[in-house]
Amino acid sequence: MKFSIAEENYIKAIYHLQQADGNVTTNELAAELNTKAASVTDMLKKLKTKKLLNYEKYQGFRLSAEGRKIALGIVRKHRLWEYFLVEKLQFGWDEVHAVAEELEHITSKKLIDKLDAFLDYPKFDPHGDPIPDSSGRMAAQKHINLIDLPLNEPAEIVSVGSQSTELLELLRHKNLSMGVIVEVKRKFSFDHSIEIKIKSQSPFIISQQLAQALFVKKI
Amino acid sequence: MKFSIAEENYIKAIYHLQQADGNVTTNELAAELNTKAASVTDMLKKLKTKKLLNYEKYQGFRLSAEGRKIALGIVRKHRLWEYFLVEKLQFGWDEVHAVAEELEHITSKKLIDKLDAFLDYPKFDPHGDPIPDSSGRMAAQKHINLIDLPLNEPAEIVSVGSQSTELLELLRHKNLSMGVIVEVKRKFSFDHSIEIKIKSQSPFIISQQLAQALFVKKI
DNA sequence: TTAATTTTTTAGATTTGTCTAAATTTTATT
DNA sequence: AATAAAATTTAGACAAATCTAAAAAATTAA
Secondary structure, X not given: OOOOHHHHHHHHXXXXXXXXXXXXXXXXXXXXXXXXXXXXXXHHHHHHHOOOXXXXXXXXXXXXXXXXXXXXHHHHHHHHHHHHHHHOOOOOOOOOHHHHHHHOOOOOHHHHHHHHHHOOOOOEOOOOOEXXXXXXXXXXXXXXXXXXXXXXXXXXXXXXXXXXXHHHHHHHHOOOXXXXXXXXXXXXXXXXXXXXXXXXXXXXXXXXXXXHOEEEEEO | OOOOHHHHXXXXXXXXXXXXXXXXXXXXXXXXXXXXXXXXXXXXXXXXHOOOEEEOXXXXXXXXXXXXXXXXXXXXXXXXXXHHHHHOOOOOOOOOHHHHHHHOOOOOHHHHHHHXXXXXXXXXXXXXXXOOOXXXXXXXXXXXXHHHXXXXXXXXXXXXXXXXXXXXXXXXXXXXXXOOEEEEEEEOOOOOOEEEEEOOOOOEEEOHHHHXXXXXXXX
């Protein structure tokens, strides 16, 4: 079955809200989509008849198994395009969201699978969010950006925001690579640089740009 | 000004028809877009109020200067995406059109200019059609696919449908490169292979796949 | 040059997704 | 538990893009 862009946007928004909330409400969804509660009610009815939603009126709602499957397909497309934009087209990680919102509605399954292969099956997008594979499976949790890691909590470097040679060169120079355990010692608000420490090395400072390109998992 | 997908599809279709025809008629356009004449009339009125069209009722129509500018922007996007699909994602040149029809409506100007740079500013798409640059300029005529070149008419190789190493390897092996003058001597309908001749060399046969990856200009 | 045919436009309806305003249901408060 | 407040749904309207059927204009043919 095929869905309109409006339907897809609703499905995706419900998916994201129910990740955080469990059950989603009409007003919540209206706020998320910058629309009115009445419009949401109309669309909920439609999605319910298409069996994408478990919904009884006045009750709140969540996606059905089928609805989640559709949502994961959209999330996959969104995150793969974001990765493409940053990795191949040199967009900044903070400017890709709006473009990916459009690209995620392109319908060709073949396109997205070929894009996935071209990008070498990335597991996380440039914001650290996991990318579902072609059967909808993905890593359980979002990676934390190193810049958001609280002070003095050891964490393992698990992913980089880009494969650019410039980044890889800098990482090698600083002895940073996958699996290394880091701890944030200080944060400098002037330029958002951070002081980090690697086991059995004295602390050193890395820039905001570098910290934002590193993702970690608390241990 | 921004345009809906429907409007963009009309603008592009009018552009293509007027390339061939000069003046475009309502029925022609309806046939091109698989729609009804009444729907076309409605859209023509709208495009006229937006000053994209020179149109008086019952008279036929063409794009205004502004309309042509919009059309060239859409054509640029379509052909760059086709090139991307073939060159980077390994689509066949004959299966990219439908996907590019969707991708051409993505609105970001930055996206398309970065894509152009990533692809190294290609001048022709995989079908031999010229790609407008970011200010709308493009080569005057379409390249002819070598497979469509009539017998015994000398022509110059001006473009290849892909930059893949596999193709380049084969071209080097056969002494084919930009600027070489070729002539088609025979066409074999069984496998669509063709016998070609290069100046001061004896004729040899090339496959359908290779012939379709070569574009020529009659001399 | 009048009549027949074709093309084009108008009129009115339909679908999708949205809105406002009013009505209904649920939840919170006294 | 009764009532006030908040959330949700219904009713009715609107814009975009399409359609069918009928009317009007242009073209072709007798």
